[in-house]
Amino acid sequence: MSLNDVNFDIGRQRLVSHINIDIAVDETVSLIGPNGAGKSTLVKLILGLISPTKGQITAHQALQLGYVPQRFSVPPILPLRVQDLLAQADKRRLNDTQRQFIFDNLSLTHLLPRQMLHLSGGETQRVLLARALLDKPNLLILDEPMQGLDPDTEVWLYKFIDELPDFLRCAMLVVSHDLHWVMKGSRRVICLNKHICCEGKPSELATTAEFQQLFGHHYEQPYVHQPHACEHHAPN
Numbered sequence: 701m702s703l704n705d706v707n708f709d710i711g712r713q714r715l716v717s718h719i720n721i722d723i724a725v726d727e728t729v730s731l732i733g734p735n736g737a738g739k740s741t742l743v744k745l746i747l748g749l750i751s752p753t754k755g756q757i758t759a760h761q762a763l764q765l766g767y768v769p770q771r772f773s774v775p776p777i778l779p780l781r782v783q784d785l786l787a788q789a790d791k792r793r794l795n796d797t798q799r800q801f802i803f804d805n806l807s808l809t810h811l812l813p814r815q816m817l818h819l820s821g822g823e824t825q826r827v828l829l830a831r832a833l834l835d836k837p838n839l840l841i842l843d844e845p846m847q848g849l850d851p852d853t854e855v856w857l858y859k860f861i862d863e864l865p866d867f868l869r870c871a872m873l874v875v876s877h878d879l880h881w882v883m884k885g886s887r888r889v890i891c892l893n894k895h896i897c898c899e900g901k902p903s904e905l906a907t908t909a910e911f912q913q914l915f916g917h918h919y920e921q922p923y924v925h926q927p928h929a930c931e932h933h934a935p936n
């Protein structure tokens with residue numbers, strides 16, 4: 701999946717500008733940025749829900765996207781059981797043993813007859829993750845996967861994602877406000893503030909002026925100033 705000099709405008713407002721991203725097979729990339737930085741806009745562009753105003757997004761022909769959204773709301777008048785949602789996955793992509801692995805590891809069996817509307821936040825996250833994995837994606841997009849989870853469930857989910865078995869291994873784009881995990885648990889971080897203001901390995905990123913300016917007061921690292929060749933594009 702490659703984004704090549706992508707802009708997205710609504711009217712005269714530029715939501716994201718000059719975005720260049722390549723995500724390699726098997727690579728996990730974290731996307732961070734302040735509120736309103738354009739993270740969800742970027743996810744919508746990658747999912748093909750909106751089209752770039754300028755630039756190109758190219759994907760491998762066999763790209764299968766999986767998406768775990770930040771929010772999932774079911775209208776109270778629409779009955780939707782967990783098993784109904786999971787039945788929408790393409791059954792041909794995994795065999796029975798592989799599907800069972802997902803059901804067992806995400807503790808889903810007892811949830812199958814339950815209404816989505818009645819699930820807790822943690823249960824909903826597990827079901828949505830299962831829904832995405834059952835399609836055996838080769839790019840999995842997780843939008844704030846830890847939102848609303850208690851610390852134990854968070855640790856468990858990070859571990860599960862980190863240790864996916866070979867048959868589920870895929871590239872991942874993780875949108876997160878959890879700086880602690882991003883800087884500890886990911887190998888490549890992209891920092892978005894309408895444009896990509898810095899990116900790289902966490903250890904490199906933490907010393908850039910842009911990262912310090914946006915997140916320095918939340919993330920304690922010895923500060924070493926490094927001039928950064930980042931061109932700030934004013935939205936126009």
Ligand SMILES: Nc1ncnc2c1ncn2[C@@H]1O[C@H](COP(=O)(O)OP(=O)(O)OP(=O)(O)O)[C@@H](O)[C@H]1O
Nearest residue numbers: 710713714715733734735736737738739740741742
């Ligand atoms: N359909 C729209 N029309 C007008 N403005 C929009 C639209 N969608 C998003 N925006 C604006 O674009 C900016 C980027 O929004 P986006 O949701 O992509 O940010 P974000 O980084 O995901 O934010 P957050 O961390 O708060 O979820 C925001 O200022 C938002 O108000």
